[in-house]
Amino acid sequence: MALRVYNTLSGEKEIFVPQQPGKAGMYVCGVTVYDYCHIGHARANVVFDIIYRYLKYAGYDVTYVRNYTDIDDKIINRANQEGTDYRTIADRYIRAFDEDMDRLGLARPTVEPKATDHIGGIVAIIETLIEKGHAYAADGDVYFAVETYPDYLKLSGRNLEEMQAGARVEVGEKKRNPMDFALWKGSKPGEPRWESPWGDGRPGWHIECSAMSMKFLGKSFDIHGGGKDLIFPHHENEIAQSEAANGCRFVRYWLHNGFVNINSEKMSKSLGNFFTIREVLQKFDPETLRFFILSAHYRSPIDFSDQSLDEARTGLERIYSCLAAIDEVLNEPSTSNELPAVESLSPIGLELQEKVEQFIPRFVEAMDDDFNTALALGVLFEMVRATNRFLAEVKEFTPLSLSLVAHVSHLFDEAGGVLGLFTSRPAVWLEASNSARAGQVDVSPEEIELLIAQRAEARRAKDFTRGDEIRDLLLEKGIQLLDSAQGTSWKVK
RNA sequence: GGCGGCGUAGCCAAGUGGUAAGGCAGAGGUCUGCAAAACCUUUAUUCAGCGGUUCAAAUCCGCUCGCCGCCUCCA
Numbered sequence: 001m002a003l004r005v006y007n008t009l010s011g012e013k014e015i016f017v018p019q020q021p022g023k024a025g026m027y028v029c030g031v032t033v034y035d036y037c038h039i040g041h042a043r044a045n046v047v048f049d050i051i052y053r054y055l056k057y058a059g060y061d062v063t064y065v066r067n068y069t070d071i072d073d074k075i076i077n078r079a080n081q082e083g084t085d086y087r088t089i090a091d092r093y094i095r096a097f098d099e100d101m102d103r104l105g106l107a108r109p110t111v112e113p114k115a116t117d118h119i120g121g122i123v124a125i126i127e128t129l130i131e132k133g134h135a136y137a138a139d140g141d142v143y144f145a146v147e148t149y150p151d152y153l154k155l156s157g158r159n160l161e162e163m164q165a166g167a168r169v170e171v172g173e174k175k176r177n178p179m180d181f182a183l184w185k186g187s188k189p190g191e192p193r194w195e196s197p198w199g200d201g202r203p204g205w206h207i208e209c210s211a212m213s214m215k216f217l218g219k220s221f222d223i224h225g226g227g228k229d230l231i232f233p234h235h236e237n238e239i240a241q242s243e244a245a246n247g248c249r250f251v252r253y254w255l256h257n258g259f260v261n262i263n264s265e266k267m268s269k270s271l272g273n274f275f276t277i278r279e280v281l282q283k284f285d286p287e288t289l290r291f292f293i294l295s296a297h298y299r300s301p302i303d304f305s306d307q308s309l310d311e312a313r314t315g316l317e318r319i320y321s322c323l324a325a326i327d328e329v330l331n332e333p334s335t336s337n338e339l340p341a342v343e344s345l346s347p348i349g350l351e352l353q354e355k356v357e358q359f360i361p362r363f364v365e366a367m368d369d370d371f372n373t374a375l376a377l378g379v380l381f382e383m384v385r386a387t388n389r390f391l392a393e394v395k396e397f398t399p400l401s402l403s404l405v406a407h408v409s410h411l412f413d414e415a416g417g418v419l420g421l422f423t424s425r426p427a428v429w430l431e432a433s434n435s436a437r438a439g440q441v442d443v444s445p446e447e448i449e450l451l452i453a454q455r456a457e458a459r460r461a462k463d464f465t466r467g468d469e470i471r472d473l474l475l476e477k478g479i480q481l482l483d484s485a486q487g488t489s490w491k492v493k
Numbered sequence: 494g495g496c497g498g499c500g501u502a503g504c505c506a507a508g509u510g511g512u513a514a515g516g517c518a519g520a521g522g523u524c525u526g527c528a529a530a531a532c533c534u535u536u537a538u539u540c541a542g543c544g545g546u547u548c549a550a551a552u553c554c555g556c557u558c559g560c561c562g563c564c565u566c567c568a
Contacts, residue, residue, distance in 0.1 A: 011497090028568095029568080030568095031568075032566090032567085037568090038568085039568095040567085040568050041568050042568090043568070044568035045568080047568090048568095072566095073566080074566075074567095156496075156497085156563075156564085157496060157497075158495080158496065158563090158564070159495075159496085162494090162495055162496090162564090163495085163564070205566085225568095226568065227567075227568030228497095228498095228562075228563075228568080229562080229563070229566095229567055229568065230567080230568070231497095231563070232563065232564065233564090233565090234567090256568090257568065258498090258562090258568095259561090259562075259568075260568085261561080264560070264561065265561075265562095266561080266562065266567090267568095268566095268567060268568095269566085269567065270565095270566075270567075295505075295506070295515095295516075296505080296506065296507095297506090297507080299498090300498095300499080300506090301498090301499080301561075301562080302505095303505085307504085307505095307517095308504090308505070308517095310517090311504080311505065311516075311517045311518085312505095312516090312517095314516085314517060314518095315505095315515095315516050315517070318516080318517095321530085321531085325531090366507090372507075372508095374506060374507055374515085374516095375506095375507050375508080375514075375515085377506095377507095377515070377516080378506085378507065378514050378515035378516080379514085379515085380515090381514090381515050381516065382514080382515070385515095385532090388531065388532065389531095389532065389533085391531085391532095392531060392532050392533095393532085459526085462526080464526055464527070467526090467527090468526095468527070468528080471527095471528070471529085472528095475528095475529090480529060480530085481528085481529065481530095482529055482530050483525080483528080483529070483530085484530080489530095491529095491530090493529095
């Protein structure tokens with residue numbers, strides 16, 4: 001089964017056929033760098049990170065371009081508020097973005113261009129558009145004339161007449177048609193400016209993406225992505241500019257991710273109901289956030305809450321616990337040196353072996369179906385259960401059972417590499433997750449260890465009443481004790 | 494008003510014609526001095542409602558109800 005992707009342009013899943021066999025070109029609209037990113041940005045970037053990784057995994061030579069919009073009204077406003085220049089603001093939030101994405105474990109795109117490094121390309125496209133009669137200069141600004149491009153609004157499925165009739169569209173006095181949009185904006189005094197044939201100014205919002213994608217991926221390329229909210233007007237305008245200028249199809253597959261909601265409502269700056277990535281990462285592990293994002297299909301809305309993140313953490317913990325158990329088995333020196341003459345697996349072992357054999361085909365099938373990460377995680381969990389059963393059953397590990405367990409370990413590495421998960425050593429992750437949450441409990445680890453020692457003492461003396469008292473005391477404070485043959489450990493409940 | 498999406502167990506969530514994955518939470522059991530963890534078993538005769546197409550529908554069509562998004566900057 002081949003990779004199928006949902007194309008916003010056709011409204012259907014289509015078999016992915018790249019322009020050039022074996023290669024894939026992908027452009028994703030990055031952020032406007034005027035503030036810290038919220039978890040909506042986290043979702044969009046994680047989603048396309050997975051798509052990037054999976055395309056590579058599927059064997060494509062991928063060129064992934066993700067831009068920074070580093071010149072824009074909001075950046076200028078912010079700079080004015082702080083009494084500084086736009087560059088200071090842009091550079092600060094580019095750094096912040098990079099830090100956030102690194103923490104979330106994103107692979108770096110092939111190229112991360114900045115709009116302001118491509119003014120030349122932008123001006124060139126605008127000149128072409130004017131030459132071809134698709135754009136006109138008006139008093140220092142340049143506008144794209146939407147009526148000259150018959151396919152306008154084909155992505156969002158709208159109708160130009162009805163949109164023009166809409167009361168909320170104001171007629172800019174310089175525009176010939178209220179739907180025309182700016183390619184170039186003349187600079188007001190004190191604003192950042194670049195030279196152009198139409199006077200000093202700066203690019204409009206949409207044109208930068210046309211210029212940068214063309215520079216790095218050509219006039220026509222495979223995948224263009226972004227959040228659903230970019231479909232109109234941003235992507236619609238990109239299509240108009242690029243196709244009108246180049247006379248050929250701009251993008252083959254348009255991919256759009258769904259929103260992050262708070263109480264079923266879109267998270268956004270204007271509603272003020274957003275959480276920054278940094279805020280969330282103070283409470284939750286980055287991998288937990290990533291796991292949460294992957295637990296739903298990328299096109300569906302997801303509802304963000306502490307509870308849903310808690311559940312994601314519990315689920316991820318289940319997997320990491322299994323991986324830690326695997327590590328222990330694999331790192332332990334082999335207990336039996338005698339090889340059984342005929343070695344065979346128990347029914348539970350055979351079941352695990354079956355899961356192991358089916359794993360990659362099922363994983364690939366899930367990911368091939370429009371990057372169905374939620375289904376892929378389900379497949380992962382089935383292998384976790386089979387592995388837990390097997391580990392619980394086996395008393396002595398033979399070469400055969402060890403190689404089976406090692407195989408499971410490799411499969412988790414392989415899938416983890418695509419999903420950007422399980423990058424930590426399991427024992428370390430579990431320990432870190434536990435101690436991070438220990439900070440939220442009003443008992444110190446030292447006190448806990450002391451109480452555990454006292455309890456062990458009491459239990460040795462068969463004073464179970466005292467022992468249970470200590471256990472219940474800790475439980476009341478949210479500390480759960482875990483007894484094992486190796487001793488007593490603890491975790492935050 | 495126009496366009497689009499969604500409604501699956503207590504919660505989250507896969508599933509686009511062949512008889513409901515997975516996770517969390519819950520219940521019972523194994524283990525344990527008792528617990529916890531782990532493991533086992535179990536939890537939707539049913540997919541918002543009503544009609545229709547079909548041998549067969551959560552899946553296709555129509556209508557109704559409810560929620561959300563885009564139409565202005567937004568991942």
